[in-house]
Amino acid sequence: MKVLAAMSGGVDSAVAAARAVEAGHEVVGVHLALSRMPGTLRTGSRGCCTIEDSSDAWRACEKLGIPFYVWDFSERFKADVVDDFIAEYAAGRTPNPCMRCNEKIKFEALLDKAIALGFDAVATGHYATIIEHADGSRELHRAATWTKDQSYVLGVLTEQQLAHCMFPLGETPSKELVRAEAAERGLSVAQKPDSHDICFIPDGDTRGWLAEQIDMTAGPIVDSDGNQIGEHEGAQAYTVGQRRGLKLGRPAPDGKPRFVLEIRPKENTVVAGSQELLDIDLITGIRLSWAGPPVAEAVTGRWFGIELQIRAHADPVPARARVEGQAAEPQLVVELMEPLKGVAPGQTAVMYQGTRVLGQATIETARSHNYQPV
Template sequence: MKVLAAMSGGVDSAVAAARAVEAGHEVVGVHLALSRMPGTLRTGSRGCCTIEDSTDAWKACEKLGIPYYVWDFSERFKEDVVDDFIAEYAAGRTPNPCMRCNERIKFAALLEKALALGFDAVCTGHYARVDQDADGNYELHRANDWAKDQSYVLGVLTHEQLKHSMFPLADAQTKAEVRAEAERRGLSVAKKPDSHDICFISDGDTRGWLAEKIEMTPGEIVDQSGAKVGTHEGANAFTVGQRRGLKLGTPAADGKPRFVLEIRPKENTVVVGPEQLLAMDEIRGIKVSWAGEPIAEVHSGAEFDCMAQVRAHGDPVPARAHMITDDEGAPLLVVNLIDPLRGVAPGQTVVLYQGTRVLGQATIDAARSLASVD
């Protein structure tokens, strides 16, 4: 097959490309330039789109003996990921930019261009697996190494995208194994630290970065009854579940800490309350998509058992889910959690699993705690 290897400049993408070459595929490496000013991005272990990363990607391709290109996706990255991130926070939601990047850049824009150029598949260093069922339908599954599993952030992939996705690290037992393989292959990134955090926020200060992009207006912090207990400099800077930095002027009656329960951007109000109200029992999700062919219950509207996960490295919990339509006829995913999840926020992504298989995902629009119901 003719394979386009997405080269981030890290050890995972380098080893994935090496395995694709070793498997006999015709491989071409490409690094995505996601910023017009890469020098402003983080370096070392903090980012994944820096000048150093581009150089490391080139060195890996040179070692593997494959062609190397840099594609400028900076404009689309700004529109589809950065601007979306700002807009979601401005609306009082908590977005996942890595999910949007995989959905709109790596497996939409990149794959679309790759197919137009005659490539059969895009290869990445994600820890996940693509399998086929007895009827030849493509499915997304967790990787062998659950500690590094990245199937959550790939839950947005469609059946058509899975047909053209290649994840050579699916069988890796540990990250240490991948690093050892990189060293054996003579790849200079063998000991390069993993990237983490949000790549386009240079110093890791999300609140400070947002303050420069979103107009922050002072407002009130209230309890569940609506009584004022403090003030804030901008509701958009808070996240559901937050405890630190609230600076409440009125202590709780029981003397216990209070947490952010809700952000109301239209009212510029932050709602706080006791920790037990952070445990959500029901999630409702919009922008629903299915990773592969949907299971039969999706079409019938029947309930089905599953595991629900709301963070990339969070623990999945047992749940029962079903599809309904909202007042305007749009599809809505309802997830009833057997074990409540703490601190679920609108804007996050809920990904559903059955065993190791990723069923699909939705953007959380609302969450409910039974403890808050009278």
């Protein structure tokens, strides 16, 4: 097969490309330039997509003996990821930019261009597996090792996209083995640290960065009964479940810490309360997609059992779900068997059955028997 290897400049994508070459595929490496003004050097494990990363990707391709290209996706990245991130926070929601990047950049823009150029598949260094059945249908599953599993951030992929994806690291038991393999292959990125945090906010100061992008004004922090208990410097910089940064002058009557329960951007108000009020029992989701064939109950509107995961490294919780409406915008309804804390509108809810990723939806509402947001 003709395979396009997405080269981030890290050890995972380098080894994934090496395995694709070793498997006998015709491999071409490509690094995505996602910023018009990339930093020259990374700061430890913070940030990505720097000039250093591009150079590391090039050196890996040189070592593997495969062609290397840089594709400029900076305008698309700004529109679909960065601007979307700002707009979601401005609306009082908490987006996941990695999910949006996978959906819009790595497995839409990149994959579409690859197919148009005659490639059969795109290979990445993600830790996940694809199972193909005898009838040609495909399913997305967790990686062999739970600690490195990245199936959550791939939950936005469709069955059509899975048909053109390769995840060569999916069955690898540990990251240590990947680093050891990179060293044996003579790849200079063998001990390069993993990137963390949001790539376009490399210093990790999301609130400070948002303050430069969104017009923020001071406003009240109120308790669940509407009584003002403090003041914030901009409601959009907070997220549900947050504890730090509230700067409340007086303690709660029970002396316990208070957390953000709700963001009301139209009123420029933050609602804070006890941790117990963060227990979520019911979630509704929009922008529903399936990572493989939909379950049969999706068409009939019947309940089906799932495990729900709302963060990349969170434990899934048992739940049941059903799909309401079969129009252009069906809604996912999820009843949780165990409460989840700090669920925020805008987050991504990924559904599992065992190791299989069923699909995902963007959380629109999160309800609790203890507290009902406005």
